[in-house]
Amino acid sequence: xxxxxxxLQVSGLxxxxxxxxxxxxxxxxxxxxxxxxxxxxxxxGKTTMINCISGALFNDMGGIRFDGQxxxxxxPHRRARLGVARSFxxxxxxxxxxxxxxLRVPLEYAARARAGQRHIIDEAMELLxxxxxxxxAQHNSAGLTQVDMRKLELARAxxxxxxxxxxxxxxxxxxxxxxxxxxxxxxALNKRGVAVIMIEHIMRAVMRFxxxxxxxxxxxxxxxxxxDEIVSNPDVERAYLGE
Amino acid sequence: xxxxxxxGVLAAIxxxxxxxxxxxxxxxxxxxxxxxxxxxxxxxxxxxxGGFTGYVNFGSAAFFAMGAYTTVALNKALGLPxxxxxxxxxxxxxxVGFGLGYLTLRLKGVYFAIATLAMAIVIETFIxxxxxxxxxxxxxxxxxxxxxxxxxxxxxLFMVMLLLTLAAVAISRxxxxxxxxxxxxAIRDDEVAAESAGVPTLRLxxxxxxxxxxxxxxxxxxxxYFVTFVDPVSAFNxxxxxxxxxxxxxxxxxxxxxxxxxxxxxxxxxxxxxxxVSSELNVLIVGVMLVVFITLAPxxxxxLVRKHWQRRKS
Numbered sequence: 254x255x256x257x258x259x260x261l262q263v264s265g266l267x268x269x270x271x272x273x274x275x276x277x278x279x280x281x282x283x284x285x286x287x288x289x290x291x292x293x294x295x296x297x298g299k300t301t302m303i304n305c306i307s308g309a310l311f312n313d314m315g316g317i318r319f320d321g322q323x324x325x326x327x328x329p330h331r332r333a334r335l336g337v338a339r340s341f342x343x344x345x346x347x348x349x350x351x352x353x354x355x356l357r358v359p360l361e362y363a364a365r366a367r368a369g370q371r372h373i374i375d376e377a378m379e380l381l382x383x384x385x386x387x388x389x390a391q392h393n394s395a396g397l398t399q400v401d402m403r404k405l406e407l408a409r410a411x412x413x414x415x416x417x418x419x420x421x422x423x424x425x426x427x428x429x430x431x432x433x434x435x436x437x438x439x440x441a442l443n444k445r446g447v448a449v450i451m452i453e454h455i456m457r458a459v460m461r462f463x464x465x466x467x468x469x470x471x472x473x474x475x476x477x478x479x480x481d482e483i484v485s486n487p488d489v490e491r492a493y494l495g496e
Numbered sequence: 497x498x499x500x501x502x503x504g505v506l507a508a509i510x511x512x513x514x515x516x517x518x519x520x521x522x523x524x525x526x527x528x529x530x531x532x533x534x535x536x537x538x539x540x541x542x543x544x545x546g547g548f549t550g551y552v553n554f555g556s557a558a559f560f561a562m563g564a565y566t567t568v569a570l571n572k573a574l575g576l577p578x579x580x581x582x583x584x585x586x587x588x589x590x591x592v593g594f595g596l597g598y599l600t601l602r603l604k605g606v607y608f609a610i611a612t613l614a615m616a617i618v619i620e621t622f623i624x625x626x627x628x629x630x631x632x633x634x635x636x637x638x639x640x641x642x643x644x645x646x647x648x649x650x651x652x653l654f655m656v657m658l659l660l661t662l663a664a665v666a667i668s669r670x671x672x673x674x675x676x677x678x679x680x681x682a683i684r685d686d687e688v689a690a691e692s693a694g695v696p697t698l699r700l701x702x703x704x705x706x707x708x709x710x711x712x713x714x715x716x717x718x719x720x721y722f723v724t725f726v727d728p729v730s731a732f733n734x735x736x737x738x739x740x741x742x743x744x745x746x747x748x749x750x751x752x753x754x755x756x757x758x759x760x761x762x763x764x765x766x767x768x769x770x771x772x773v774s775s776e777l778n779v780l781i782v783g784v785m786l787v788v789f790i791t792l793a794p795x796x797x798x799x800l801v802r803k804h805w806q807r808r809k810s
Contacts, residue, residue: 307692328698329691338692345689347682349750358682361675363694413694 258321260285260448261306261337261417265315268301275301277472278315283417283448290463290480291452294492297469299452300342303419306450307339308332320416333363338415342422344406346394352405353377353390359412367414377412384408384438400431407438418442419450424458432458460484468492502669506662513658517651526654528770530722532763533657534715538736539743539755540664541711546741547749548677549704550684552609555596555616556740559589559709561623561731563716568629568726571637578640578656582717589713590706592619597705601698604687620732634727637720653722664711669752671707680704712740735779739763742786748798757797 259282268276276298283289293299304310306317308329316325324332338359347355356377381387384404389397394405403423410418420439424432436458443449453459459466460480468476468483470492476483483489517526538556545551563585570576570584600611624632643652671677679700682690691697720726739762747758762785766778793800 309688309692328696329688330694330696333692333694341689345686347685347689349681349685350678354678358678358690358695359693362679362696365694409689409693413692 259283260287260320262318263302263306263315264318266302266305266312266317267314268298268305268310268312274472276305276312276469279469279472279474281467281474283450285416285448286443286446287448288443288462288464289448289450290459290466291450291469292454292456292459292466292483293469296471297492298472299469300421302469303339303421303450303452306419307337330362333359333413334366336367336414336416337419338363338410338413338417339419340406340410340421340423342425344402346397346402346405346409348393348395350394351391352381352386352394352397355394355405355409356380356412359409360414364412364414380408380411383441384411385434400427400434403427403431403435404438407435411442415447417448417450419452421452422454423451424453424455436462502666506666510658510662513655517646517655521647523648523650526648526650528767530650530654530657532760532767533654533661534719535739535743535763536756536759537657537661537664537715538712538740539747539759540661540668540752541708541715542740543744543749543752543755544668544671544711545704545708547744547754548672548680548684549701551701551704552741553612553708554609554737554741555612555614556712557732557734557736558612558616558619559592559712560716560719560736561728562588562592562619562709563713564719564726564731565623565629565716566713567717567720568635568637571720572628572635578718578721582656582660582714585717586710586714589716590710592713593705593707593709594702596709597702601701616732616737620728623732624728630727632728634725634730635720637724637726639721639724649721653718656718660714664714665752665756667707667711668755672752676700676703739782742782744796746785746789746796748796750795751798754796754798761797 261283263279263281266276266279267274279302291299291302301310305312308327311326316323318324319332319335319337322335324335347358357373360373360376378387378390381390384407386401386404386408389401397405407420407423424435427435432455439449439451439462451459451462463480466478466480466483467474468489475488475492476486478486538560542553542556545553566585566588567581570581576584596612596615600608603611623629629635639649643649646652646655679695682693682695683697683700687697716731719731723730743758743762744755745758746762747756748754762782765781769778769781789796
């Protein structure tokens with residue numbers, strides 16, 4: 254009996270920037286509806302990894318399959334249409350648009366082929382309500398507070414109607430209560446069957462959220478396992494704290 | 497603006513133009529109005545790429561000249577009537593826009609702007625050495641005898657340009673509130689984020705450069721009949737490109753009405769100063785206004801009005 258095909262299968266991924274090897278032959282897989290934590294010290298290649306998964310960068314070697322389809326050379330917007338969504342570490346709102354219009358773009362483009370024939374505005378409002386941004390639907394997105402900006406970043410990724418969401422440090426710089434708020438949003442999303450890759454430096458959040466954790470260090474995968482296994486892994490301790 | 501009101505205003509302007517040709521004889525006014533409308537059409541076209549999509553084009557004069565020279569070439573070769581020449585000018589302008597877009601898709605910001613400038617020089621050199629259309633010496637165009645029911649040919653050209661400009665404004669307005677328009681705005685705001693929202697940025701940029709090029713080609717197509725003598729210096733005039741940038745900037749690039757306001761304001765000031773003060777001073781006007789607006793009101797007149805409204809609301 255063979256295991257079911259994972260939703261995302263990254264195999265032998267290598268990415269170089271000039272002579273610098275940012276990722277060296279890394280394997281990674283995410284099952285449908287799984288919650289994966291991706292951690293590692295600064296500069297370990299986490300963001301490069303999700304740039305390759307989302308298509309913002311093309312990898313030099315290795316392959317990426319999503320839902321059984323080879324997406325290694327596919328442009329980012331095509332991947333988004335298949336259901337690969339990402340949020341950015343530094344929020345990138347569409348600054349000339351209102352919060353509501355920000356969600357219209359992915360709903361009208363990425364989710365169009367897969368969405369039902371529902372009214373776009375209703376759908377966007379529903380999303381804003383679920384994420385707690387309904388009160389500023391008509392506000393200009395450039396004037397949001399830091400936490401609202403992060404929420405909008407997530408909401409826009411959700412408007413892609415993803416099957417896989419890659420969340421890149423959605424909680425950086427937020428207060429403890431705000432971290433919990435974002436965590437709840439991600440957990441609720443996962444309950445609806447969306448697989449999530451969470452990249453985060455806030456260990457409390459990653460440990461609580463993840464079913465499985467992958468640790469990167471200097472472009473290599475050094476550990477993989479449940480949160481408990483990772484905490485007691487000597488290699489991980491060495492990578493974070495040194496000898 | 498509500499749709500019904502918008503179309504009502506367009507129809508009223510068109511009817512007003514027709515009424516004007518029935519009562520006003522003096523040809524000077526049609527000359528001046530034609531130039532203002534031509535500038536408006538160019539400004540609206542520039543704004544599709546520059547305002548909606550966020551890519552600054554310094555080579556507007558080349559698209560305009562492609563329209564004008566398409567008229568010169570096809571008139572000489574086939575003697576086509578004006579409506580067909582306008583269509584052909586639009587097609588050639590659109591094709592050049594598509595080509596420019598295709599070649600420069602990967603360039604961003606200032607590099608794209610430099611590429612458009614370079615393209616204009618390449619095309620001008622090509623036209624200057626193409627003897628069939630007069631080369632550097634230029635080409636004469638005979639004004640046709642027929643001018644429909646109008647009193648003079650310039651009256652007819654004025655109505656043609658009015659119709660074309662209104663059509664461009666309508667297209668620009670429809671575009672700005674459409675799914676396509678939101679995709680372009682997403683590209684302008686953040687291209688990487690637009691891609692991950694599913695926006696096919698390369699394709700949309702091509703659409704944008706093509707529509708802009710086509711509109712500018714259309715603006716240039718009747719030009720040889722208007723001036724009756726075209727040479728590269730007049731068709732590729734830097735002033736055309738500067739106006740096409742300055743007018744939307746002064747009016748406000750974010751909204752479809754911005755370039756219209758800017759072009760009507762600056763264009764009419766230029767024409768007034770041309771007859772009352774000096775024909776050279778009009779170049780100075782656009783320069784001074786551009787500097788003033790960029791430093792004091794970078795969002796243009798539309799931005800000023802919006803700020804005022806928001807302040808009154810709160």
